[in-house]
Amino acid sequence: MPLKLISSFISLFLRRGEDLVEQKESPAPITFSPTITIQGLWSKKDDLSDITTVKSSAESERWIAHQEQLLQIQNQAPLFDPNPTTDINDYELIETLVLKKSEIVKLKQVEHINSERQVLSQINFPFIVQLYCTFQNQMNLYMVQEYVIGGELFRHLRKAGRFTGDTARFYAAEIVLALEYLHSKDIIYRDLKPENILLDSRGYIKIADFGFAKKVQDRTWTLCGTPEYLAPEIIQSKGHSKSVDWWSLGILIFEMMAGHPPFYDDNHFGTYERILGGKVQYPGYFENAAKDLLKKLLVIDITRRLGNLKGGADDIKRHKWFRTTDWHGLLNKTVRAPIIPAHSNEYDTSNFEKYSEETSNEQPQGDPFRELFPDF
Template sequence: MSDPQKVPKVECSLSDIVFGVSLGEGAFGNVRVGWLKTNKSQKYAVKTMKKAEIIKSKHVDHIENEKNILEKIQHPFVLDYYGFLQDERYIYFLTELLRGGDLFTYHRSVGHFSAKQTQFYGAQIVCIFEYLHGKDIIYRDLKPENIMIGDDGFLKLIDFGFAKVVRKRTYTICGTPEYIAPEILLNQGHSKPVDWWTLGILVYEMLAGFPPFQDEDPMNIYRKIINTKPRYPEGFDSKCKSLVKHLLRRDLSKRFGNLKNGVDDIKNHRFFEHFSWSNLLLKKLDTPYLPKLEAVSEKESSFTKDKSSQAEKVEKGDDPFINW
């Protein structure tokens, strides 16, 4: 568990930020490199989202939820959040710049991870969920695409759009098909145990190279999640298999993470035998992979200057973000 001192908010206005090259596209805009005019050496990632598109797709609550959660959390393995800005067209999340790529891309490039590598990455997700659940936050959208590799080789969880503060149960159906827990599909109400289910899916996928429930048709994936047990490829580590079986229990009264010992059942499982949880949080463990980092381009963008290519303007009277 970790609850270090909150990263200080970056006090600035939109006019203080220089926008650089695009790092990638998002659902409502893109992510760009950014820096303050007063400090070019400190680079940030600026998540830029179009207000009009968020409103039209009825995702205002999701974005507000993400902002509120990012403002209250701080963990070594979670994206650092520095602040929120807006104008009449866009909202902006100012976060740390991560240059190591995502776990999905790296995992696909090597095919599958070793048991030791799976242990290293899986343990970081355990720590994140332990921390979030201690604040009554469920994440609900674990998948390799939402896990970045930091410059130092340790993980950083991103994208809190589906995260939610839940003290009892919630009934919203959300998540990626291969990772959705059965209780969500059955609309039984769900809470923290769904995250432990997704951990089981991730651990399986990291070691096997593919998720345990897959099909081109999402409906067939859902049927498999509800009705079938995972098949384990030949050579699948026996300790890892045992952990996955305990995490992928449909019966919540038997699912690891949801029993009377809580997260300790996972941490003390033989898959993590001799693993130093304290050194992990202090980042004193050797990383199995260190990303090759390229220099960040300092080429400035015309993003805020070229009004003809910008998003639709939202008038004050129609702007739900105005008092954020």
């Protein structure tokens, strides 16, 4: 692949899709779509705080000049411009989420953005996307993260129609380990779904989009998530904790093996009614062990929900559906993944949809929102 700036990437980590909700009264969908641009960057592998860029065109050079100005403001290291003698193996592709501050404020997503930054800065796990650094200027917030080449699990699932039990088990096991890690730090994820799970070059997962994640030691009452994946206690505003992630795991396992979530309805309120009804129709091809696990995860009574019992995540890991899972091998990435994303090299972007880059001539007066994002 020629050395070039990827100026139109994918709206990936901060897509608050059409069906995400965040309210404290009756659940209803809202749309969160601030001006988002994903930019390709090159960075030294041994110092990812030294954000670097490759020039290739007048457009990218203008972008570089703008980025350099931002970095100077933030007292970051100067940009590095690889020349023909530079060994590209010393660099890797990373990506930046660019979020328009005025839109974040308008859509009342300040708390979510700050929470995402706070949570990601505290975690480091093989199956979770890594945040390298954040900064801001008068107009935007910038979140620099690792580039995960394989695209969304959602895309691979739609291509396959549905996964075999073995394939679903592989991804479910990785998710169990990731949730176990997050819960050990008192972090609830709250937005598990195929769109938020990425695959790396070897086919292992990276959980992304932590806008709804929250550090909670007891319970929280905020209504947020994706309708088809909401746990009953969220819909009923009873207060919720880590148990909601195990409910979502059950929904995801079902969707991976069936090709659709168990409580889907054309109307969001119809979906909520089905969730509260708790009746699941299992396809005939589901193996008995899988159905047994799902029946223990998709339990309305949280005191009986697997993962939320005394044994915690270990109860799930010991379930008979996971009897063939090599947990240590999985964590050490010595188990071969069922899907190896096709890519021509480590800078390939073909596994992502292409989104038009949004531009704005807006020139804000001063920086009225800086204090709302103190950690950026």
